[in-house]
Amino acid sequence: MSSSLTQDELKTLVGQAALAYVVPGQLVGVGTGSTVNKFIDALATIKDQITGAVSSSEASTARLLALGIPVLDANDAGELAVYIDGADEIDHAGYMIKGGGAALTREKIVAAQSKTFVCIADESKLVDALGAFAVPVEVIPMATARIMRQFARMGGQASLRLKDGAPLVTDNGQHILDVRGLRILKPLDFESEVNQWPGVVTVGVFAHQRAQVCLLGTAAGVKTLTF
Numbered sequence: 001m002s003s004s005l006t007q008d009e010l011k012t013l014v015g016q017a018a019l020a021y022v023v024p025g026q027l028v029g030v031g032t033g034s035t036v037n038k039f040i041d042a043l044a045t046i047k048d049q050i051t052g053a054v055s056s057s058e059a060s061t062a063r064l065l066a067l068g069i070p071v072l073d074a075n076d077a078g079e080l081a082v083y084i085d086g087a088d089e090i091d092h093a094g095y096m097i098k099g100g101g102a103a104l105t106r107e108k109i110v111a112a113q114s115k116t117f118v119c120i121a122d123e124s125k126l127v128d129a130l131g132a133f134a135v136p137v138e139v140i141p142m143a144t145a146r147i148m149r150q151f152a153r154m155g156g157q158a159s160l161r162l163k164d165g166a167p168l169v170t171d172n173g174q175h176i177l178d179v180r181g182l183r184i185l186k187p188l189d190f191e192s193e194v195n196q197w198p199g200v201v202t203v204g205v206f207a208h209q210r211a212q213v214c215l216l217g218t219a220a221g222v223k224t225l226t227f
């Protein structure tokens with residue numbers, strides 16, 4: 001295979017490769033982002049083989065519906081066999097940073113109700129230690145300043161994510177902090193600690209909801225990592 005594949009082509013490759021994990025006759029959990037968009041496009045080609053999807057964002061829901069894939073409420077879906085989603089970083093244990101697309105809370109909810117998390121990513125996302133990518137944290141707005149101070153005490157610099165000059169508002173009506181300067185050596189402990197701070201809705205470290213499989217798009221093709 002040529003080594004000149006673009007990042008977009010790598011995303012298409014892993015999006016298509018993820019079809020192998022979709023269980024016929026069942027629902028599939030669907031994440032959010034540009035890589036997942038490639039998966040949704042591929043999923044449309046086998047939509048008659050599944051009963052529908054449980055979506056992690058308004059954006060993915062709109063794309064699924066536009067392609068004729070039914071979307072069910074998570075509460076009506078029961079446990080899912082598989083959840084397919086991208087990542088901003090993934091390490092060699094399947095721990096991830098997610099939330100670059102601001103959908104981390106619903107992503108974690110759908111991941112939690114799924115048996116297997118299949119991460120689809122291009123090779124630029126594979127890291128030795130999490131933290132070069134700023135950690136997204138969904139927060140209740142009135143707690144923002146205090147949570148920023150708590151991150152500063154940990155050595156992190158948190159900033160409020162903006163969109164068109166105003167605080168970005170998530171699908172859940174909350175705000176996002178992006179925290180730079182953290183090197184996350186114990187992802188399970190970090191996730192547990194930050195998640196219990198009052199006002200934190202979800203921290204974008206996915207350690208308790210790590211991936212079991214990663215389909216990594218590389219110049220040599222799709223590499224399957226299992227954790």
Ligand code: 5RP
Binds near residue numbers: 033036102103107
């Ligand atoms: C959205 C996410 C995405 O999975 C993550 O940001 C990766 O996105 P992309 O596939 O566009 O690189 O967590 O909240």
